[in-house]
Amino acid sequence: MPYTNERRIAELAIQRACILTERVYNSQVKGTIMKGDKSPVTIADFGAQALIISSVSHAFPEDSIVGEEDSSDLRADKAKRDLVWGLVKDTLDATKDLTSELGDIKDSEEMLAVIDRGTHQGGAVGRIWALDPIDGTKGFLRGDQYAVCLGLIVDGKVQVGALVCPNLPVDPEAPEGEKGILLSAVRGQGATMRPWSTPSAQGTPISMSSVTDFSKARFCEGVEAGHSSHSEQASIAKSLGITAPSIQLDSQAKYASISRGVGEIYLRLPVSLSYEEKIWDHAAGSLIVEEAGGVITDIYGKELDFRQGRTLRANKGIVAAQTALHPAVLKAVKEELKVLEL
Numbered sequence: 001m002p003y004t005n006e007r008r009i010a011e012l013a014i015q016r017a018c019i020l021t022e023r024v025y026n027s028q029v030k031g032t033i034m035k036g037d038k039s040p041v042t043i044a045d046f047g048a049q050a051l052i053i054s055s056v057s058h059a060f061p062e063d064s065i066v067g068e069e070d071s072s073d074l075r076a077d078k079a080k081r082d083l084v085w086g087l088v089k090d091t092l093d094a095t096k097d098l099t100s101e102l103g104d105i106k107d108s109e110e111m112l113a114v115i116d117r118g119t120h121q122g123g124a125v126g127r128i129w130a131l132d133p134i135d136g137t138k139g140f141l142r143g144d145q146y147a148v149c150l151g152l153i154v155d156g157k158v159q160v161g162a163l164v165c166p167n168l169p170v171d172p173e174a175p176e177g178e179k180g181i182l183l184s185a186v187r188g189q190g191a192t193m194r195p196w197s198t199p200s201a202q203g204t205p206i207s208m209s210s211v212t213d214f215s216k217a218r219f220c221e222g223v224e225a226g227h228s229s230h231s232e233q234a235s236i237a238k239s240l241g242i243t244a245p246s247i248q249l250d251s252q253a254k255y256a257s258i259s260r261g262v263g264e265i266y267l268r269l270p271v272s273l274s275y276e277e278k279i280w281d282h283a284a285g286s287l288i289v290e291e292a293g294g295v296i297t298d299i300y301g302k303e304l305d306f307r308q309g310r311t312l313r314a315n316k317g318i319v320a321a322q323t324a325l326h327p328a329v330l331k332a333v334k335e336e337l338k339v340l341e342l
């Protein structure tokens, strides 16, 4: 089956990175830096990027990598760099059994160089990995949801997607039970999910909800009001006859939620038309939703275009839904936007 090894390496790489991210998530020391675009990054974002890029380039040395972060802040701050290297080294030491498959990093200098292997510009040709080492850094800092996300784009089309949501419950009906799920998909081979804590277990197939009655439907949206328009999303839900409160989750946990039937719709209406969604925010989750039987477009009904570089510059916003519901949802979105003359 195509991409079997890519799926395996992607799963192992993000699982290992989550050992590091969960350690920081549960510690007081996050080492948060505000980046130039006023968004936060923590020592966990950097550490996860180093571990995951090291794994991908060990297994597939010819592939290109688009990663959200770069090492400039760490080169400028030795204390932060040492903190990140300490986390990476501890994680590598704790997972020596994976070294043959995932490679190693010998020192902090090499770690910086590995992080910077993610500065590729993306594009329409070749094998390009899209990595979000921590998606939902604001949720991570708030103690809510976040996700570690990795997708493989081949000639502009996502072929492999894998993401871990360490704080989503394994059983949605038992929110106080075990937490941490790993989802993955290969195009044409379906999507599966398994507890993050059982690396070797085979994933179980997942699928979108079968609800087709809007009065029983639920929609997912982000938590951050600065990342999508809650008022427009609420107005669209109302026009569709949705009465249930929205499921608010940070990160690609929203894709994870609808792909296993917890919610039927994901709305991400832009708060500014100049913002360009990043490919790493959507590559893995969009494929998992499609392989779980869902449909995903932008707010104009266009397919997501991963050929444009590091951003989805040919798209605006996200409308993902169970297949039977997507056309009506898109119509309601267009009605709303017409009202707003966007």
Ligand SMILES: Nc1ncnc2c1ncn2[C@@H]1O[C@H](COP(=O)(O)O)[C@@H](OP(=O)(O)O)[C@H]1O
Residues within 6 Å of the ligand: 039, 068, 132, 134, 135, 136, 137, 138, 139, 221, 222, 223, 224, 226, 227, 228, 249, 250, 251, 252, 270, 271, 272, 275, 278, 281
């Ligand atoms: N103005 C904006 N509109 C849409 N998304 C934005 C945004 N500003 C930041 N984001 C993205 O929203 C992502 C989180 O999505 P969500 O709000 O659904 O949890 C962030 O990922 P990171 O946390 O990896 O930086 C960031 O890339």
Ligand SMILES: [Mg+2]
Residues within 6 Å of the ligand: 039, 040, 068, 137
């Ligand atoms: Mg970020």
Ligand SMILES: [Mg+2]
Residues within 6 Å of the ligand: 132, 134, 135, 136, 280, 281
């Ligand atoms: Mg992100």
Ligand SMILES: [Mg+2]
Residues within 6 Å of the ligand: 045, 068, 132, 133, 134, 135, 136, 137
């Ligand atoms: Mg991120």
